[in-house]
């Protein structure tokens with residue numbers, strides 16, 4: 659994780675990582691969605707749709723993509739696990755999702771702490787943007803820095819949503835990632851673009867915790883690498899295997 663990424667993640671509770679997917683990779687992933695999920699266009703409202711890991715190996719390979727692993731190691735510590743995942747598809751007119759998540763009131767699985775020279779995060783999201791999102795289109799929105807807020811979000815701001823002075827809709831071009839801690843107050847801005855919103859959200863937890871009573875199962879019909887298998891381990895802390903080879907570990911921050 660670069661100095662700039664560390665600074666911005668600590669400061670704002672999210673970072674945008676540009677140009678992770680090439681044009682060809684975007685075309686391939688979007689083509690697979692067109693083929694496997696043709697019903698999207700019939701409903702303008704956002705959809706939380708799971709199951710896509712079984713569609714193709716290309717989706718599975720996103721879960722431990724080389725660009726995200728050092729970032730997640732810094733944010734969550736080694737041994738983090740895949741907690742759950744879903745896609746959000748939105749057509750023009752797709753409605754908002756209210757602001758949720760915060761440092762105050764405190765929510766035990768969704769936290770941001772800093773102790774003894776490093777950050778500790780609860781549930782953390784890597785959102786892959788397969789189409790352009792941002793202030794002129796809609797999509798992810800948040801109150802930057804609210805993962806450290808000591809006061810509750812005022813009702814007026816919750817109600818004003820993206821009209822509130824503290825809410826931002828970060829620019830996130832197709833091929834970019836938005837990585838955020840769920841301790842950040844965040845939600846969904848109305849989708850106003852002519853093109854469809856396509857975001858794949860992968861949610862990771864630290865080794866010892868699970869957001870849901872149901873632990874995610876490995877997808878069927880695709881092959882997992884040993885490291886991907888480790889990501890589907892249930893929550894526990896003691897004796898957890900490293901997700902990083904010795905070579906990776908020497909390059910990483912922790």
Ligand SMILES: O=C(O)CCC(=O)C(=O)O
Nearest residue numbers: 755783797798844845846
């Ligand atoms: O990307 C979005 O639209 C918001 C996602 C969200 O609300 C969440 O991950 O809890």
